[in-house]
Amino acid sequence: MRPIEALLEIIRDEGVTRIFGNPGTTELPLMDALVEAPDLEYVLGLQEGSVVAMADGYARASRRTAFVSLHVAAGVANGMIGMLNALRSRTPMVIVAGQQDRRHLLQDPMLSGDLVGLASAATKFAFEVQHARDLPLVLRRAFALAARPPAGPVLISVPMDLLEEDVDVAVPARSPVSGPGPAVAGVAEAAALLAAAERPVVIAGDGVGRAGAVQALVAVAEGLGATVYHQPMNDGIDFPGGHPLYAGMLAPRNTAIRETLAEHDAALIVGCHAFMPHHYTPGSAVPDGLDIVQIDEDPAEIGRNFPVRHGLTGDLAATLRALADRLDVPSAPDRAQRIGAATDQARAAVESAARDAYGPVPMDPGAAAHAVAAGLPADAVVVEEAITTGLRLRAVLRQDRPGSYVHTVGGGLGWGIGAAVGTRLADPDRPVVAVLGDGCAMFGLQGLWSAARYEVPVAFVVMNNGEYRTLKDTLDQSGGASAEHGRYVGMDLTGPALDWQAAGRLFDIDTVRPESADALRDAVASVKDLTRPLLIEARITGHGR
Structure with a gap:
């Protein structure tokens, strides 16, 4: 079959049903072929950052590798922020970028560039195909590599004339590959070390949620009677948020992590x-003398930044189940009861402080975060890109089901709107609430167009404080001139003020502007009945107000 036919045949076989893209001239062979491929839906985004973000959310919610089409060097450059996020968040993604026609590449034509060089730092692997016969094999390799732990984005640069060649290419069959088995060596020794501890602690990383190993980790934590923390800025639900052993997220600073872990042996x-x-x-995140057992699917993670007593590599769920089966800790129930009492007390204090702060606009950020959490419909998915308010939201969320919370540790702003659209497209039966900082939302504003075009019923809650609050807070902590004079350069989103109601009208999206925390809670509760997108503007207090 012809190269373009082989491309479509392979992505179908790899489970692709949607192509996320923004087309240009180098994508015309693909766009023309899609006219006769109604089973492959093309999801259009107005800017490549939003396109890759949609694919990121879609891949995570569908648990399948996403497929993206980008346009030449400029499209790859625009999409790189999404690739960096996907790389950090371990999101499997195959990106095909159209390269200029090879017959005049030597002349440095408009729009051409080093696509592989551009993408290399933001992907697991990048490669440019030079021969039509190689395209099918490269595509198979790309899908296999994108999904292999640690998962991530893979980019293929494809010259447009290659897709148009009238040559017959062979399509290799897909090679099913089983995942890694449980760690074999070291499980008994690891279990013995943990069982002997008097103050054990568990840190749940995002690999747990990705691997479907949450319940297996719960069994281990309960078997130990151990306090459980999420890794700093966790991307998902890796341990049930309502579990009595769960003590929250570790702060993303080595000194804070070290102080927390110093309480454990x-x-x-x-x-x-x-x-x-x-x-x-300064210093390590791990205190001296702490005995560590580390389990990961990626052998490169074991002992990467700190020494461990036992490092186990293998399937997380199977390895954790094997570990749980070897635990016999008579003191575990008593320890669990004490930990549960402490977590109940800490949660009650957070809840009380947030409720006491309820009031009219501008709302206290903690009260606004609590109102969102309190209003969430049953089984809702929260897509969070709210920086400072997001930290307050994490403190009051009590989500237990994996996949109910989506974040990117990559930190590239503008991800949240597109990721929420992709999440709802992949899982249309669950309500999706995107909680966004106003600065973050401006980076990815074009994603609202795709939400409106495809009538994706997502509620976009914009926390509007008119500033880059996290930067001001950081400067305050450093005690510099900005804190001394109360003046912050380049950190205010005023003059002109951002009009989120006007943004909704621009993209033909309904908007509401709650006048109190109670009204915000009710607005969020109503999203269970959405049939089209909704923008909720939550006006919150700014710095020092």
Whole structure:
């Protein structure tokens, strides 16, 4: 079959039903072929950052590798922020980028460029196909590599004339590959070390949620009677948020992590990419003398940033089940009861403070976050890109089902709107609420167009404080001139003020502007009945107000 026919045949065989893209001239062979391929839906985005973000959300919710089509060097450059997020969040994705016609590449034609060089730092692998006969094999390799732990985006540069060649290419069959088995060596020793601990702690990394290993980790934590923390800035639900052993998220600073872990004598770290601190603080995240058992699907993670007593590589769920079966800790129930009492008390204090702050606009950020959490419909998915308010939201969310919370540790702004659209497209039976900072939302505003075009019923809650609050808070902590004078350069989104009601009208999206925390809670509760997108503007207090 012809190269373009082979491309469509392979992506169908790999489970692709939607192509996320923004086309240009180099994609015309693909766009023309899709006219006769009604089983492949093309999801159009107005800018490549939104396109890749939609694919990211879609891949996570569908648990399948997403497929993206980008246009030449400019499209790859625009999409790189999404690729960086996908790489950090371990999202499997295959990106085919159209390259200029090879017959005049030597002349440095308009729109051409080094697509592989551009994408290499933001992908697991990037490659440019030069011969039509190689395209099918490269595509098969790309899908296999994108899904292999650690998962991530893979980019293929395809010259447009290659797709148009009238040559017959062979399509290799898909090679089913089983996942890794459980770790074999070291499980008994790891179980013995953890069982002997008096103050064990468990750190649940995002690999746990991706691997479907949450319940297996619960069995281990209960078998130990251990306090459980999420990794810093976790991307998903890796341990049930309402479980009595769950104590919240580790702060993304080495000193804070070290202080927390110093209360324990042994730690089980599972599926965690080396803690990934945000702000620099001196020293290791791990205190001296802490005995560590680390389990991961990726052998490169074991002992990567700190020494471990036992490192186990293999399927997380199977390895954790084997570990749980070997645990016999008579003191575990008593420890669990004490931990549960402490977590209940801490949660009650957070709840009380948030409720006490309820009032009219501008709302207290903690009250606004609590109102969103309180109003969430049953089985809702929260897609969060709200920076400072997002931290308050994490403190009050009590979600237990994996996939109910979606974030990107990549940190590339503008991801949230597109990711929410992709999430709802992949799982149309669950309500989706995107909680966005106003600054973050401006980076990905074009994604609202796709939400409106495809009538994707997502509620976009914009936390509007008119500033880059996280930057001001960081400067305040550093004690510099900005904090001394109360003046912050380039951090205010005023003059002209952002009009989110006008943004809704621009994209033909309904909007509401709640006048109190109670009204915000009710607006969020109503999203269970959405049939089209809704923008909810939550006006919250800014810095020092």
